[in-house]
Amino acid sequence: MFAYAIRRIIATIPVMAIVALFVFSLLYIAPGDPAAIIAGDQATPADVERIRASLGLDRPFLIRFGEWLWNVLNGDLGVSIFTNLPVRHMIAQRVEPTLSLMLLTLTFAISFAVPMGVVAAWKQGKWIDRIVMVVAVMGFSVPVFVVGYVLAYTFALQLDWFPVQGYTPISQGFGPWINNLALPAIALGSAFIALLARITRATMLEVLSQDYVRTAKAKGVGQREILFVHGLKNAAVPIVTIIGLGFAGLIGGAVVTESVFAIPGVGRLVVDAILRRDYPVIQGVVLMFSFVYVIVNLCVDLLYTVFDPRIRY
Amino acid sequence: MKRRNLLKTATFAAGSVLAAPMVGRAQGSRVLKFVPQANLSSMDAVAGTQYVVRNAAMMVWDTLYGVNAKLEPQPQMCEGHEASADLKTWTFKLRPGLKFHDGETVTTRDVLASLNRWMVRDTMGQIIKARLDAPEALDDRSFRFRLNKPFSKMLFALGKNNAPMALIMPERIARTDPFKLISEYVGSGPMKFNTAEWVPGSKAVFDKFADYPVRPEAGEWLAGGKRMYFDRIEWIIPSDAATAGAALQNGEVDWWETPLPDLIPLLKRNRNVAMDIADPFGNIGSLRFNHLQPPFNDVRARRAVLMALSQADYMQAVVGDNPDLWKESASFFTPGATGYTEDGGDILKGKRDIEGARKLLAEAGLLGAKVTLVVAMDVAITKAEGEVTADLLKKIGFDVDFVATDWGTVGARRAKKDPPAQGGWNIFHTWHAGADCINPAPYTALDAGGDKAWFGWPKSDAVQAGIAAWYDAPDAAAEKAALASINKASFDYATYGPTGFFLMYQAWRTNISGIVKAPFPVFWGVQKT
Numbered sequence: 001m002f003a004y005a006i007r008r009i010i011a012t013i014p015v016m017a018i019v020a021l022f023v024f025s026l027l028y029i030a031p032g033d034p035a036a037i038i039a040g041d042q043a044t045p046a047d048v049e050r051i052r053a054s055l056g057l058d059r060p061f062l063i064r065f066g067e068w069l070w071n072v073l074n075g076d077l078g079v080s081i082f083t084n085l086p087v088r089h090m091i092a093q094r095v096e097p098t099l100s101l102m103l104l105t106l107t108f109a110i111s112f113a114v115p116m117g118v119v120a121a122w123k124q125g126k127w128i129d130r131i132v133m134v135v136a137v138m139g140f141s142v143p144v145f146v147v148g149y150v151l152a153y154t155f156a157l158q159l160d161w162f163p164v165q166g167y168t169p170i171s172q173g174f175g176p177w178i179n180n181l182a183l184p185a186i187a188l189g190s191a192f193i194a195l196l197a198r199i200t201r202a203t204m205l206e207v208l209s210q211d212y213v214r215t216a217k218a219k220g221v222g223q224r225e226i227l228f229v230h231g232l233k234n235a236a237v238p239i240v241t242i243i244g245l246g247f248a249g250l251i252g253g254a255v256v257t258e259s260v261f262a263i264p265g266v267g268r269l270v271v272d273a274i275l276r277r278d279y280p281v282i283q284g285v286v287l288m289f290s291f292v293y294v295i296v297n298l299c300v301d302l303l304y305t306v307f308d309p310r311i312r313y
Numbered sequence: 314m315k316r317r318n319l320l321k322t323a324t325f326a327a328g329s330v331l332a333a334p335m336v337g338r339a340q341g342s343r344v345l346k347f348v349p350q351a352n353l354s355s356m357d358a359v360a361g362t363q364y365v366v367r368n369a370a371m372m373v374w375d376t377l378y379g380v381n382a383k384l385e386p387q388p389q390m391c392e393g394h395e396a397s398a399d400l401k402t403w404t405f406k407l408r409p410g411l412k413f414h415d416g417e418t419v420t421t422r423d424v425l426a427s428l429n430r431w432m433v434r435d436t437m438g439q440i441i442k443a444r445l446d447a448p449e450a451l452d453d454r455s456f457r458f459r460l461n462k463p464f465s466k467m468l469f470a471l472g473k474n475n476a477p478m479a480l481i482m483p484e485r486i487a488r489t490d491p492f493k494l495i496s497e498y499v500g501s502g503p504m505k506f507n508t509a510e511w512v513p514g515s516k517a518v519f520d521k522f523a524d525y526p527v528r529p530e531a532g533e534w535l536a537g538g539k540r541m542y543f544d545r546i547e548w549i550i551p552s553d554a555a556t557a558g559a560a561l562q563n564g565e566v567d568w569w570e571t572p573l574p575d576l577i578p579l580l581k582r583n584r585n586v587a588m589d590i591a592d593p594f595g596n597i598g599s600l601r602f603n604h605l606q607p608p609f610n611d612v613r614a615r616r617a618v619l620m621a622l623s624q625a626d627y628m629q630a631v632v633g634d635n636p637d638l639w640k641e642s643a644s645f646f647t648p649g650a651t652g653y654t655e656d657g658g659d660i661l662k663g664k665r666d667i668e669g670a671r672k673l674l675a676e677a678g679l680l681g682a683k684v685t686l687v688v689a690m691d692v693a694i695t696k697a698e699g700e701v702t703a704d705l706l707k708k709i710g711f712d713v714d715f716v717a718t719d720w721g722t723v724g725a726r727r728a729k730k731d732p733p734a735q736g737g738w739n740i741f742h743t744w745h746a747g748a749d750c751i752n753p754a755p756y757t758a759l760d761a762g763g764d765k766a767w768f769g770w771p772k773s774d775a776v777q778a779g780i781a782a783w784y785d786a787p788d789a790a791a792e793k794a795a796l797a798s799i800n801k802a803s804f805d806y807a808t809y810g811p812t813g814f815f816l817m818y819q820a821w822r823t824n825i826s827g828i829v830k831a832p833f834p835v836f837w838g839v840q841k842t
């Protein structure tokens with residue numbers, strides 16, 4: 001398995017190279033001009049042109065790509081066109097809020113969705129199953145930003161239980177940290193809970209109809225043990241796959257959630273960078289996202305062996 | 314432990330944990346939380362002219378002179394000046410005790426280097442540079458400008474609020490290429506920029522500069538004593554207007570510079586929120602023609618649009634039905650400002666003449682001509698303007714190609730002189746701050762100098778002659794006459810289409826006092842109880 005992991009990590013190199021080329025090319029042909037934004041609305045065309053030249057944006061594609069690639073290979077993601085701050089520093093500033101949001105969302109979603117799915121499968125066709133399915137359909141149907149606004153209106157504006165916006169680092173205390181992230185995590189997790197609960201239910205239904213479950217029941221094994229030891233463990237592979245895939249979905253959802261709740265995360269960084277055409281920042285963040293995604297997929301693949309001993313790499 | 318006790322304990326613990334930030338939020342009368350009009354993405358108000366950057370820079374950097382609410386320049390970093398009778402020699406002396414945030418004393422070397430960088434970027438600065446024989450540093454606190462031609466607007470140029478402002482920075486920073494952004498933010502203004510806490514797109518922090526020598530006079534706009542009652546000013550940048558509105562209502566921020574017109578009724582219902590007009594000079598909406606490409610290279614096409622253009626339609630789309638927030642104005646200049654004129658503006662007055670416009674287009678052989686209208690849909694004002702224009706153009710007989718895009722793309726596309734089919738454009742929308750439209754100096758959109766003019770590249774000798782006359786005007790009467798001639802020439806030539814004058818609100822918590830109406834947020838004098 002160790003050799004497999006190494007092979008997979010090495011395989012990320014061409015993937016990252018293709019992503020790098022793709023992102024750079026896309027930004028090169030995309031319309032927009034950071035020089036015009038820096039210059040401001042009142043600047044003359046000549047001023048804009050001078051700023052563009054000073055930023056080196058008038059140089060040929062291959063030279064710019066070559067320079068950027070060389071710097072990336074040397075661990076340097078470049079400097080923001082607007083702030084003059086290193087991209088690495090800007091990403092580092094934003095990683096904690098995004099990571100916090102995603103981990104809390106995953107924790108929240110898994111802790112609710114998996115038991116919901118298990119119970120729904122156990123009580124198939126009963127009222128509790130129907131309630132779980134209704135919640136799942138709603139979670140799918142209502143966009144994250146709508147859930148976010150409704151939560152903010154109810155629990156922040158009306159009840160004043162939580163702040164409307166912002167982020168407090170965990171270093172300033174667990175209470176303020178979770179207080180800021182509770183609503184965003186629920187909003188972001190709503191769609192993921194729905195997905196995960198449905199998958200858990202479907203997989204559990206299949207597992208619970210297997211012969212070995214019937215045998216366990218016949219031998220008098222308790223219901224809890226059947227569900228969570230014999231059932232859930234055997235249903236884990238597709239669930240873990242969905243959690244892995246959902247991670248990618250959470251990255252996309254985080255962009256929206258961070259905007260709604262003004263969380264200074266990587267999602268907002270990339271949106272702002274796209275709107276301003278801050279090319280080095282966009283390239284850096286997309287590269288980081290793809291790397292994280294590749295690593296998450298690798299972790300999911302490796303987790304398969306934990307849940308299903310038949311799987312070997 | 315019994316189950317009931319455990320539950321009690323857990324509930325209390327959770328309550329304490331969640332309540333803690335609320336207690337924290339109630340504190341901090343020495344901290345002001347402000348929501349600016351846009352993201353503070355850079356901090357160089359000389360290389361760039363974005364208003365949000367200018368507004369931040371005003372706290373960090375000081376100017377030699379500063380305008381008051383009547384736009385009269387008053388000494389700020391300068392103790393005073395002497396001007397020769399012919400206005401060709403200007404001698405300035407700095408106040409004693411001026412220090413930069415790094416502890417260094419402000420000297421004339423810093424001042425001359427800063428002005429040198431500014432003069433490259435600013436229109437008035439360029440005129441001073443062109444007339445400047447020699448800048449002389451007389452000593453550490455005094456310097457002299459010898460001009461080869463009088464320049465009566467010297468003090469206004471040094472103290473104006475329009476970007477690029479003549480901000481004074483240390484010589485080592487001021488030596489930066491004027492077209493490159495600086496990366497060190499050291500000024501001598503009342504607040505220091507806290508680079509370590511800057512999270513672009515989310516938060517910018519300014520700390521009080523303890524060594525700032527406050528002038529003894531009362532503060533008024535950029536003039537007089539800049540008394541700061543806060544140890545720290547935090548700019549909070551929510552990317553969503555609804556979130557900003559909710560944060561203001563919830564007391565998480567203290568002051569919102571530009572609430573969206575749609576949210577005004579909601580905010581007005583909250584008794585903890587106060588509201589007033591932000592900038593008395595307001596804004597002028599703009600329908601910008603490309604003068605190089607057909608059909609608007611023909612003045613008849615441009616005039617046809619103006620004949621049919623209804624400012625009321627535009628303004629209702631931009632700011633809604635509240636008549637306090639907009640007015641029709643047959644002028645390129647700011648209503649209420651000294652020298653405001655409607656000379657030549659009849660084309661925008663009275664009943665709108667759709668049939669007359671169609672007739673004029675038919676005479677020019679332009680009925681059915683294709684017009685590429687490039688609209689930034691991510692900016693509420695330009696989106697509203699663009700939709701009204703599309704309807705207007707169709708009514709008078711143009712074939713409209715409505716290009717819905719974002720501001721970043723408009724910013725790049727408007728610089729293209731190519732035909733629309735090759736990536737160019739015919740019309741785009743923007744708006745100009747009224748404070749920039751009181752005279753020709755900061756008003757780049759008024760310039761009709763052809764290739765060197767602002768986007769659209771209008772070329773009119775009559776407009777340019779009026780602008781030149783204003784610069785050389787010896788007194789207020791001559792300035793007023795020059796503005797009238799510019800206005801008339803601009804309407805005759807149809808440089809662009811003014812779509813109306815509109816105002817925006819600012820909103821703040823009722824425990825904040827001292828907020829004034831100005832073209833920029835004035836932080837000095839503001840207090841929190």
